[in-house]
């Protein structure tokens with residue numbers, strides 16, 4: 001579960017129906033996404049984990065990928081989640097109806113306890129409190145790090161999130177690196193022939209179990225072919241000249257896969273995934289130089305509006321196309337007017353009407369939500385108020401110092417660092433790490449394990465104290481004043497560096513003319529501030 005509160009409620013429900021007094025004797029993290037570890041504190045006490053009473057088992061590389069996937073572009077992903085998951089819309093037949101994988105992500109306390117056991121071989125057998133489990137690592141599938149689990153004694157197969165009751169995302173709209181559809185299919189194949197040929201029940205980290213070997217095999221085979229087909233047929237078409245700009249209108253699943261409910265595009269979509277496969281292999285350019293270095297939309301739109309005869313003509317034709325149900329054509333022309341005239345509310349309202357109709361026609365919730373959320377913002381602007389969950393201190397603590405320093409380089413506004421030049425030796429004695437941090441060419445870099453011979457500043461602070469600054473609980477200045485951080489050399493470079501740091505605001509404008517300019521909470525200059533994106 002995402003949060004301790006929901007995980008605790010689920011555990012209580014389990015006890016009510018299966019029996020109290022059954023202990024939690026181990027935790028298995030199937031993969032790196034937050035909806036599969038965020039609730040861990042609702043079912044175990046960290047003290048029991050530390051005392052070695054309760055192992056936490058995870059695939060190798062779990063911590064690195066858990067933290068890194070959502071940090072570097074975290075603010076942009078958090079903003080885009082409002083679109084993919086329609087976080088602003090009321091639950092209604094005309095608004096939010098679901099998030100594809102499930103109904104909604106819970107709010108609550110997101111926690112993380114580091115694993116105690118890592119599965120680092122492709123296949124590993126482990127005795128977990130007397131139950132033999134066979135773990136199958138499946139890297140670069142639904143997540144960068146993921147594993148399936150088979151329990152031979154019960155003929156029970158847990159397919160993590162690799163096989164659920166729908167087509168999953170190859171390209172996910174919140175923004176993520178495109179997943180490897182063929183590799184995903186091959187790992188399902190491995191599971192089918194290692195375990196699926198004898199399994200009596202298959203369950204997953206979302207949705208319901210499948211009972212009986214016939215059904216288990218049917219679902220595994222359908223899902224195997226689904227992910228292989230998207231890879232193979234999209235590349236087949238790409239090799240014949242179909243591009244990222246046209247593939248979604250050309251690619252189709254075979255009829256037999258379309259007829260399987262568990263292969264339909266409720267979460268991932270054939271249209272979006274086909275474009276993702278092209279992106280993975282060929283990138284965003286479709287080969288037409290017009291789309292190589294195009295003007296920004298707001299810069300080219302005024303010429304379109306002028307050539308089309310002005311706003312009034314566009315509005316009239318846009319309404320006509322809307323009334324004829326030609327929504328995709330209508331959006332093309334009305335969107336140009338909105339981009340040319342971001343303050344034209346009448347145009348934004350018409351575009352919102354068009355988006356709504358397109359949204360209502362989608363089987364895929366991410367597409368529906370994106371159109372409906374854009375319609376909401378076009379009519380009402382981006383609302384003020386809560387800006388998404390900051391990650392819990394647990395998650396920031398899980399960041400390596402290198403990842404934290406990398407992220408400072410991203411938070412730095414390079415334009416504010418012109419002409420600055422210094423080196424900092426960072427020493428964290430409690431974990432024995434050293435870093436050489438350099439600012440030159442308006443670029444902040446770091447290299448672990450090195451030290452400058454003649455640094456501008458040497459900063460010595462235990463990693464455990466640095467974490468208090470990373471989570472925003474204590475400023476670096478306060479650490480220096482109290483002596484938990486020691487400085488040698490020119491400490492003024494820390495203020496200089498702090499002056500270049502920017503707080504990302506997850507309410508930036510996506511649709512033209514929808515911006516708000518309210519204040520946002522200010523993070524400490526050296527806080528790590530990754531935002532929690534709960535993303536499957």
Ligand SMILES: [Zn+2]
Nearest residue numbers: 033035161536
């Ligand atoms: Zn999930």
